[in-house]
Amino acid sequence: MNNLIVLPLIIPIITGIILVFLRSSIMLQRVISIITMITVSVISFLLLDIVQTEGIIRLDFSGWLPPFGILFVADSFALLLVLTASVVTTICLLYAFSTIGKDNEKMFFYPFVMFLIAGVNGSFLTGDIFNLFVCFEVMLLASYVLVAMGGKKVQLRESLKYVLINVVASWLFLVALAFLYGTVKTLNMAHIAERVAEAGQEPLLTTVAILFLLVFGLKAGLLLFFWLPGSYSVPPAAVQALFSALLTKVGIYALIRTFTLMFPLNQEITHTLIGIMAGITIIAGCLGALSGRDVYTIGTYNVIIGVGFILIGLAAGTETAMTGAVYYLMHDMVAKALLFLIIGMMVYLTDETIIKNMSGLIRNYPLFGWIYFIVLLALTGIPPLSGFVGKILIGQGALEAESYILLAIGFASSIIVLYSLLRIFLASFFGETTISFEDRKRIPKGAYSSFILLAISIVFIGVGAESLAVYVKDAVNTLINPSVYIDAVLKE
Amino acid sequence: MKINDVILRTVVKGVVFIILTLGVYLFFSGHNAPGGGFIGGLVLGSGIVLLYITYDLETVHKKMPFDFKKVAALGVLLATGSAIGSLYFNAPFLSQTDGYFNIPILGEKHLTTVTIFEAGVALTVIGTLVTIILSISEDE
Amino acid sequence: MESLIVVLVGILVSVGTYLILSRHMIRVIVGTAILSHAVHLLILAMGGLKKGIVPLLGQSEGEFTDALPQALILTAIVISFATTAFLLVLAYRTYKTNGTADFRELRGVSDE
Numbered sequence: 001m002n003n004l005i006v007l008p009l010i011i012p013i014i015t016g017i018i019l020v021f022l023r024s025s026i027m028l029q030r031v032i033s034i035i036t037m038i039t040v041s042v043i044s045f046l047l048l049d050i051v052q053t054e055g056i057i058r059l060d061f062s063g064w065l066p067p068f069g070i071l072f073v074a075d076s077f078a079l080l081l082v083l084t085a086s087v088v089t090t091i092c093l094l095y096a097f098s099t100i101g102k103d104n105e106k107m108f109f110y111p112f113v114m115f116l117i118a119g120v121n122g123s124f125l126t127g128d129i130f131n132l133f134v135c136f137e138v139m140l141l142a143s144y145v146l147v148a149m150g151g152k153k154v155q156l157r158e159s160l161k162y163v164l165i166n167v168v169a170s171w172l173f174l175v176a177l178a179f180l181y182g183t184v185k186t187l188n189m190a191h192i193a194e195r196v197a198e199a200g201q202e203p204l205l206t207t208v209a210i211l212f213l214l215v216f217g218l219k220a221g222l223l224l225f226f227w228l229p230g231s232y233s234v235p236p237a238a239v240q241a242l243f244s245a246l247l248t249k250v251g252i253y254a255l256i257r258t259f260t261l262m263f264p265l266n267q268e269i270t271h272t273l274i275g276i277m278a279g280i281t282i283i284a285g286c287l288g289a290l291s292g293r294d295v296y297t298i299g300t301y302n303v304i305i306g307v308g309f310i311l312i313g314l315a316a317g318t319e320t321a322m323t324g325a326v327y328y329l330m331h332d333m334v335a336k337a338l339l340f341l342i343i344g345m346m347v348y349l350t351d352e353t354i355i356k357n358m359s360g361l362i363r364n365y366p367l368f369g370w371i372y373f374i375v376l377l378a379l380t381g382i383p384p385l386s387g388f389v390g391k392i393l394i395g396q397g398a399l400e401a402e403s404y405i406l407l408a409i410g411f412a413s414s415i416i417v418l419y420s421l422l423r424i425f426l427a428s429f430f431g432e433t434t435i436s437f438e439d440r441k442r443i444p445k446g447a448y449s450s451f452i453l454l455a456i457s458i459v460f461i462g463v464g465a466e467s468l469a470v471y472v473k474d475a476v477n478t479l480i481n482p483s484v485y486i487d488a489v490l491k492e
Numbered sequence: 493m494k495i496n497d498v499i500l501r502t503v504v505k506g507v508v509f510i511i512l513t514l515g516v517y518l519f520f521s522g523h524n525a526p527g528g529g530f531i532g533g534l535v536l537g538s539g540i541v542l543l544y545i546t547y548d549l550e551t552v553h554k555k556m557p558f559d560f561k562k563v564a565a566l567g568v569l570l571a572t573g574s575a576i577g578s579l580y581f582n583a584p585f586l587s588q589t590d591g592y593f594n595i596p597i598l599g600e601k602h603l604t605t606v607t608i609f610e611a612g613v614a615l616t617v618i619g620t621l622v623t624i625i626l627s628i629s630e631d632e
Numbered sequence: 633m634e635s636l637i638v639v640l641v642g643i644l645v646s647v648g649t650y651l652i653l654s655r656h657m658i659r660v661i662v663g664t665a666i667l668s669h670a671v672h673l674l675i676l677a678m679g680g681l682k683k684g685i686v687p688l689l690g691q692s693e694g695e696f697t698d699a700l701p702q703a704l705i706l707t708a709i710v711i712s713f714a715t716t717a718f719l720l721v722l723a724y725r726t727y728k729t730n731g732t733a734d735f736r737e738l739r740g741v742s743d744e
Contacts, residue, residue, distance in 0.1 A: 003584065006585040013572055020561065020565040061586040062585070063587055
């Protein structure tokens with residue numbers, strides 16, 4: 001028992017509520033929210049360190065022993081993601097301070113960001129599949145509000161679509177849960193894993209597994225991503241960055257958890273299916289990114305490519321591939337957040353979204369331009385930046401698993417990513433500037449500091465991959481040997 | 493259009509007390525029988541909504557000057573507060589405790605901290621319910 | 633009894649699906665509400681509709697009812713209550729700003 005585990009969930013919730021009462025004093029809201037996020041980041045780092053020495057820790061709510069009660073389980077994989085998510089949110093808040101606008105700040109922007117991060121952290125940490133559903137809903141309800149924040153016409157239309165898609169996805173989640181409960185009579189994830197292993201994964205359980213694949217596929221944007229480009233391009237930039245960094249990643253986390261812990265037995269069906277879906281996702285994402293003429297389309301389709309690429313790691317399923325997937329997951333959270341913050345700033349500076357209509361940004365804002373160049377290199381996977389380690393390991397894993405087609409698709413997608421992002425760079429940053437140096441809008445200091453912090457994180461994940469290796473190795477060990485997780489939860 | 497709602501107004505004056513009493517009863521009966529914070533909150537909330545429907549916003553607002561968003565927030569604060577109280581006593585998160593207390597006049601009663609949690613739930617439900625109705629009706 | 637409930641679930645799902653596929657916002661929202669009721673019944677049926685007493689230590693001799701599905705359903709009801717409420721407000725706002733509750737007419741509304 002360690003009550004520290006629940007803090008990444010409960011601190012943001014309580015702060016969020018307190019912020020509701022402080023509606024009118026914006027300055028206080030900003031200070032409190034940033035302090036909270038820094039605290040959560042520090043706590044998750046401490047937890048990560050504790051897990052290294054003490055092994056997986058769990059917290060049985062209200063003292064009900066598993067498999068009867070709800071519990072939180074903290075292993076390295078979950079904690080790495082909690083840490084990355086909290087750090088990214090902290091930095092996105094810095095950006096939001098200077099750009100989100102007084103109206104949104106008064107309309108409970110900070111409380112809902114807090115609820116969002118609470119839901120995200122809860123989804124990572126929970127060890128009970130129904131609790132995962134609840135945390136998903138906390139996160140989604142906050143995201144519904146954030147999509148619609150501002151209340152412009154397009155936003156309302158897109159958020160209506162977004163909410164409806166997610167309501168149907170949650171409904172499917174419940175259906176899958178009902179069938180799962182009907183067959184294995186338990187909801188504790190470790191206990192499910194044990195029961196499934198005892199019974200051998202019979203066809204009915206495989207069907208349930210595929211139902212879960214569909215649900216999490218919808219949430220992660222795996223194959224069923226048709227809703228993503230629309231709804232990710234309407235909210236304010238800081239919200240976009242949070243969404244593309246966090247929401248799809250929670251779906252990916254759930255997929256990885258489900259298919260390494262609970263349903264790992266029938267790999268020739270489920271993992272093949274994941275592989276096919278990942279391949280098609282990447283191809284479709286590439287087509288979208290190539291066809292896009294405005295920054296939002298290119299950005300959102302890059303999110304989709306990233307999702308497909310991480311899941312190649314899961315489809316391959318070897319130890320190397322999983323290591324790559326964990327690295328790439330962290331990289332993708334940081335890099336996509338930075339990409340969307342930069343895109344938001346480009347639109348703010350030029351009042352344009354079509355890339356052809358903005359040009360010469362780098363003349364007015366040299367540092368800004370070069371930070372964009374760093375993201376471009378990181379997303380393509382150029383060493384020594386963050387994308388490199390993940391890409392090379394996933395590639396190596398795919399080789400080991402002899403899935404050459406996925407390997408080819410994955411690496412071909414890197415070229416498309418490079419091309420699509422380079423198009424923005426050439427069209428929007430290079431060339432003659434249309435705005436003179438004197439008339440340029442200034443980039444707020446908060447925004448600049450968030451760019452620089454995220455860029456430093458990108459370089460750190462790339463160069464400091466060695467120092468992260470201890471944690472990642474432990475995380476992958478749990479993923480490859482689910483018995484470690486099961487023993488930690490059910491033994492004692 | 494002005495509708496003649498004398499009957500509604502007269503009936504509501506009496507009925508609203510019955511509804512509110514039922515809500516409170518349901519809330520407390522959740523202790524050992526069907527009922528509880530969610531259901532009690534729903535009934536209490538619908539009673540308040542009935543008041544808003546019968547009399548206009550301003551009249552009700554004069555007598556009940558609450559911001560219902562804040563009522564909901566206060567509810568969540570109570571519920572989470574009772575949950576994290578256990579952290580202070582180094583018990584697992586969400587732990588609840590109970591005991592028998594001798595209260596003057598009422599005699600020995602069974603009190604638990606779950607009631608605080610349930611009160612939070614009830615306040616949250618009332619707050620959200622009324623907020624939803626008001627946010628739809630306010631911008632006529 | 634379980635098979636009867638499952639048939640009922642089937643009917644509710646088909647009604648909900650039909651409503652969701654229509655063009656009117658309110659119908660779609662009612663459709664999602666009906667779908668959620670269907671899945672609540674499904675969870676109840678999956679837990680088994682035993683006729684037993686409450687599963688309390690020391691009180692249950694013989695058959696007792698599985699209480700977990702009911703707890704799950706209560707949670708799911710609360711969540712679907714919140715989502716439906718939010719959807720209703722959102723639909724109302726959309727109707728106010730766009731002047732239509734028809735999804736086909738909403739399509740292609742230009743920026744501002």
